[in-house]
Amino acid sequence: MFEEEKSLIKNKIRKYLTEQCIEASGLEFRQIPFSGEWGLAVPLFPIAAGEARSGKKVIVPKRAQALAEAIKEHIGEPPAGFSHIEATNGYLNLFFTTSKYAKRVVDTVMDEGGNFGRGSDRNKKVMVEYSQPNTHKSFHVGHLRNVILGGSVCRILEFTGFEVIRANYLGDIGLHVVKWMWNYLKNHAGEQPGENKTHWMNDIYAEADQLFQEPENEAEVRALYARWNAKDPEIVALWEKTRQWSLEGFEQIYEQLGESFDRIYFESEVEDSGIVFIEKLIEMGIAKDERPEGPVFIDLDAIEGTQDEYRVLVVLRSDGSSLYATKDLPLAIKKFEDYDLDESIYVIDARQSLYMKQVFKTLGILGYEWADKLYHLAYELVNLPGNVTMASREGTVVLFDDLVIEATSRAKAIVEAKNPELTEAQKDAIAEAVALGALKYTMLSRDNMKVVTFDWDAALDFNGQAAPYIQYAHVRAGSILRKAGEESPKTCEFPDELEKSEVDLIELMTRLPNEVQRASSEFRPLAIANLAFEMAKTFNDFYNTCQVLNTEPEIRAYRLRLVAAAKQVIATCLNLLGITAPGAM
RNA sequence: GCCCCUGUAGCUCAAUUGGACAGAGCACUGGACUUCUAAUCCAACGGUUACAGGUUCGAGUCCUGUCAGGGGCGCCA
Numbered sequence: 001m002f003e004e005e006k007s008l009i010k011n012k013i014r015k016y017l018t019e020q021c022i023e024a025s026g027l028e029f030r031q032i033p034f035s036g037e038w039g040l041a042v043p044l045f046p047i048a049a050g051e052a053r054s055g056k057k058v059i060v061p062k063r064a065q066a067l068a069e070a071i072k073e074h075i076g077e078p079p080a081g082f083s084h085i086e087a088t089n090g091y092l093n094l095f096f097t098t099s100k101y102a103k104r105v106v107d108t109v110m111d112e113g114g115n116f117g118r119g120s121d122r123n124k125k126v127m128v129e130y131s132q133p134n135t136h137k138s139f140h141v142g143h144l145r146n147v148i149l150g151g152s153v154c155r156i157l158e159f160t161g162f163e164v165i166r167a168n169y170l171g172d173i174g175l176h177v178v179k180w181m182w183n184y185l186k187n188h189a190g191e192q193p194g195e196n197k198t199h200w201m202n203d204i205y206a207e208a209d210q211l212f213q214e215p216e217n218e219a220e221v222r223a224l225y226a227r228w229n230a231k232d233p234e235i236v237a238l239w240e241k242t243r244q245w246s247l248e249g250f251e252q253i254y255e256q257l258g259e260s261f262d263r264i265y266f267e268s269e270v271e272d273s274g275i276v277f278i279e280k281l282i283e284m285g286i287a288k289d290e291r292p293e294g295p296v297f298i299d300l301d302a303i304e305g306t307q308d309e310y311r312v313l314v315v316l317r318s319d320g321s322s323l324y325a326t327k328d329l330p331l332a333i334k335k336f337e338d339y340d341l342d343e344s345i346y347v348i349d350a351r352q353s354l355y356m357k358q359v360f361k362t363l364g365i366l367g368y369e370w371a372d373k374l375y376h377l378a379y380e381l382v383n384l385p386g387n388v389t390m391a392s393r394e395g396t397v398v399l400f401d402d403l404v405i406e407a408t409s410r411a412k413a414i415v416e417a418k419n420p421e422l423t424e425a426q427k428d429a430i431a432e433a434v435a436l437g438a439l440k441y442t443m444l445s446r447d448n449m450k451v452v453t454f455d456w457d458a459a460l461d462f463n464g465q466a467a468p469y470i471q472y473a474h475v476r477a478g479s480i481l482r483k484a485g486e487e488s489p490k491t492c493e494f495p496d497e498l499e500k501s502e503v504d505l506i507e508l509m510t511r512l513p514n515e516v517q518r519a520s521s522e523f524r525p526l527a528i529a530n531l532a533f534e535m536a537k538t539f540n541d542f543y544n545t546c547q548v549l550n551t552e553p554e555i556r557a558y559r560l561r562l563v564a565a566a567k568q569v570i571a572t573c574l575n576l577l578g579i580t581a582p583g584a585m
Numbered sequence: 586g587c588c589c590c591u592g593u594a595g596c597u598c599a600a601u602u603g604g605a606c607a608g609a610g611c612a613c614u615g616g617a618c619u620u621c622u623a624a625u626c627c628a629a630c631g632g633u634u635a636c637a638g639g640u641u642c643g644a645g646u647c648c649u650g651u652c653a654g655g656g657g658c659g660c661c662a
Contacts, residue, residue, distance in 0.1 A: 033605060043604060049642055060642030089605055090642085134662085171662075295660040308587050312659040324662055353589065354657055380590075380655090387655070414624065434624085446598060449590060451655070458597070462624060464610040465598080472624050480621050514601075522602095530599065533609080544617095544626045563621095585624065 006040065008079060009094060013042065016074045022067075023050050032093050037083075038507055039095035044068050048090070064090030098503075102494035105506050106558075109565040117512040117572060119160035119520070127165040127335055128154050128377075130347035131259075134171035135246035136180040138202035139253055140397040141454055142382045142390040148443045148578065149379055150347040151259045152525040155576050160520035165339055168261040169331065172243050173268045176205065178225045181238055183208035186220075197249030199401055201242075202392070209393050253400060257436065258578055263338070267327055270334065274326040278316050286365065291318050300361055313358040328359050336370055343373045345523070350378040350449065377523050379448040385455060398454060407435035410460055411468075419584060430582045437467035437579040444577055445529040465533050467579050470570060473536035473543075474581040477567035480548050484560055492557045501542035502562060508535050509569045516576070525577055532573035539566050 010027055017024040026046030032039045048063035068087035078085050083097040109116045130150025133143055154164045183204050184191070193200045211217045228235045254260060278296055281287035286303070289296045295318045300310030315325045335344055346356060356376035364371035383389055390397045412431035415422070422430070442459055446452060462468040498506075511531060519527040548559040574581050 030604070031601065041605085045604070045642060052642070058642095062642095064642075091605070174662085176662095290659095297659050299659085308658080311588090311657095314659050317660045319660085321660090323660065350590065351656060352662085355662090378590090383655090411624095418622075418624070450598080451591075453597085455597090458611085461611075466610085466624095468624055469610095472622085476622065476625085483621060511601075518601080526599085527601090530609095533599095537609085540625055541627095543621075547621070549621045585622080 002040070005079070005081060009040065009042070009075075012075055012079075013071055013092075016071055017047065020070075022047060023054065025050060030091075032091075032095075037095045037098060037503070038101050039082075039093050042068075042092040042094075044071075044090050044092060061090055068092040098496045098498060099494045102498060102502075102506050102558075102562075103491070105510055106494070106561050106565045107491055109509055109568055110561060113568060114572060114575075116568065117159070117516045119517065122161040123163075124161075124342040125163045125165065125339060126157055126343040126345060127167050127263075127339060127341050128157070128345045128347060129167040129169055129265075129335075130154075131250075131254075131261075132169045132171070132348070133250060134174075134176060135243050136177050136201055137205050137246075138392050138397060139198050139250065139400045140390050140392070141400065141403060142397075144400055144403075144439065145379060145382050145443045145452065146347055146349070147254070147257060147259055148440050149377075149448065149525065151257065151578050152440075152444055152528075152576065153345075153347070153377065153523050155578060156516065156520050156523075156525060156528065159576060160516060162520075165263060165341075166259075166261045167263045167265060167335070169265045170247075170267065172246075172266045173271065175221075175225065177239065177243075178228055179208040179212055179221055180205050181228075181235065181242065182217075182221045182224045183211060184242065185224075185238070193245045193249070196252070196401055197245050198253060199249075199399065201246050201249055202399070206392065206395070256404070256432075257440075258580070265331060265334075270327045270331045271322050274322055274330045275316065275320070277330045278326055281315070281366075286362075287315055291316075291320065294318055298358075298362055300358060300365075303365060304361070310358055310361055311354065313355075313362060324355070325359060325362075329362060332359065332363055332374065333368065336368075341370070341373065343375065344370075345375045345377050347377045347379070350380050352376075353378055377448070380451045382443075382452045382454050385453055387453075390454075398456075403439065403459070404435060406456075407439060407460055408432055411435045411438075411462065414462065415585065422584065426584070430585055433580045433582045434462065434468050434471060434585065437471055437574075438462055440577060440579050441467035441470070441529060444525045445533070447526055448524065467574075468585070469540075470532050470536040470574065471579070471581050472585055473539040474567060474570045474574065475583065475585045476543055477539065477563050477570070478583060480563050481560070481567065483549060489557050489561060492561055493554075494558050495554075499542070499546050501538055501545050502559075504538045505535070505542055505562065505566055508538055509565060512569055512572065519576075528573050528576050532570060532577065535566065535570050535573065539570070542566075 006029055013027060014024045024047065027042065030041040030043055032041045044064040044067040045060060047067055048058060048060045051063065052058050052060055065087065068090060071092055072085050072087045075085060078094065081097055081100055083095050085095070086093045128150055131143070131147045133139055154166055158164045187207070188204055212221060224235065228239065278287060281298070282289045282296060287296050287298050295314045296316035297312050297314045299312050301307060304310055313325055314323060317323060332344065335341060348356065353376065360371060360374045363374070381389060384396055388396050408431050411434040412427060415427045415430050419427070439459060443452065445465065508531065515527045515531045519525055546559060548556060548563060571581055
């Protein structure tokens with residue numbers, strides 16, 4: 001916002017500096033801290049420092065202050081929309097006329113509604129690959145971080161004008177699948193999945209994993225693996241049927257999380273083409289074939305002339321079977337063929353950073369001009385206390401549905417206490433929104449590269465900096481508007497004297513467009529999570545100090561609009577985070 | 586041995602990307618519900634930003650080194 005004012009002021013300053021023969025580089029606007037009033041701050045340190053560098057004998061802070069004062073003198077009367085100008089600490093501070101500023105911000109938010117902060121269409125197509133669970137296995141809290149991060153990034157990218165294609169890449173083949181089928185045939189033949197399909201699938205897998213420790217069982221699993229590899233119709237049919245159960249189970253989870261995918265890729269679908277692809281690389285001399293003594297690999301450091309930077313990428317086992325890289329290379333190509341992408345993003349945990357770098361480099365070496373459009377969006381793991389990594393086979397997991405059930409029942413208990421008059425259905429809906437919101441917010445409110453240590457108490461703490469706090473502010477705003485009735489003034493005047501919380505609220509709203517852009521370009525929902533909390537906190541302060549309904553009509557009018565605008569901005573933030581805002585709590 | 590990430594209040598985390606006085610939540614202490622929903626608010630407490638140098642007018646942020654924790658390095662995914 002305020003681009004016109006900014007360029008006007010910039011021009012004035014530039015004009016002055018040019019007259020004084022001073023290099024005018026590094027002119028930019030900052031926010032004035034401790035705002036009781038709004039304004040634009042222009043630090044003059046860069047200008048003064050520039051003079052110092054060019055040989056003038058100046059003490060930078062003093063010079064910056066002198067420049068600020070001189071420019072203040074030069075500008076003279078504040079331009080339209082500004083009330084006064086100050087020169088302090090080397091900054092030139094230009095303060096807006098409170099009434100005009102407030103009116104303008106609130107009007108803008110109300111006019112644009114849910115589109116306030118939205119970026120214009122960029123005409124760019126971005127694929128985001130995320131979630132990537134293995135079929136026939138569990139879905140735990142570690143997987144949750146990936147889905148929530150990926151989902152939020154997609155929403156933010158869309159909001160900033162990208163066309164987003166959500167892709168999921170499922171691990172539907174491999175030893176784990178065969179183990180599962182073996183146990184099913186041997187101990188659970190004919191059984192059907194229960195209500196919660198993923199949980200049921202995982203129970204059979206976990207049991208299979210245990211039984212697999214016995215040598216005779218392992219031998220049976222290997223034998224079944226051979227049948228499956230030979231495309232035994234009976235086994236293939238079982239594989240297809242059971243994979244479908246897994247898919248339906250994941251679908252339940254995605255639906256609950258509010259996620260959906262435009263395109264699902266299966267590992268099985270790129271395996272054969274991957275092996276053919278690797279054969280081609282061998283022919284080209286890019287991959288080295290040491291079979292049967294060794295595997296097929298690409299010596300990236302040798303090709304690039306680097307040392308210990310790209311290492312060696314193994315692309316095929318010595319027995320000719322496929323590895324991750326066997327499939328990831330052709331999949332990357334397929335994505336660009338399918339969708340003619342401008343960018344391809346991989347939401348994958350940070351342990352695979354080197355691997356991702358290797359895959360991207362390999363595609364670059366092969367001459368794909370889009371190789372530099374590949375981006376690894378790395379994030380850290382969710383560990384258990386004591387730095388224990390979640391692993392299905394170790395039994396060190398918190399399963400998604402266990403967590404959701406617990407969170408929801410705790411939220412339900414609180415709604416029961418707060419709002420006993422609501423219907424069961426309403427209470428359930430609120431409990432779910434609160435529980436899932438809380439889980440999502442804990443994942444999104446820390447930076448991508450920070451390890452999350454999962455703690456039941458922390459995850460289920462609905463107080464303080466957490467989603468329910470933000471949702472509650474939204475509910476309160478809605479409640480005021482509802483009680484106000486039909487009346488919603490189209491526009492109204494703001495006074496020059498505003499309460500601090502009103503001032504702060506308006507200032508926070510103006511940050512949304514910038515924060516959204518930042519979150520988008522850095523793939524960091526955290527920026528939005530922070531703003532949402534700040535908004536809620538300030539709104540609660542406002543709620544406590546400023547009466548809306550029981551006050552004089554003129555005040556009531558602008559405060560109502562302020563409440564509506566604040567509610568809108570909070571709602572937009574929550575949307576971008578994938579958190580639903582209930583109507584009551 | 587090499588590479589990457591992290592290190593900020595007792596705990597969990599922020600910090601508008603190099604700017605004004607490093608801020609929140611939790612926990613602890615003391616207050617506020619006949620008033621728009623107290624899942625709230627106010628006050629108090631809490632800091633050598635791991636350490637040592639360097640660059641800069643200015644460093645939690647950048648560069649070098651050290652320490653601590655985590656992760657990764659030719660047939661796991």
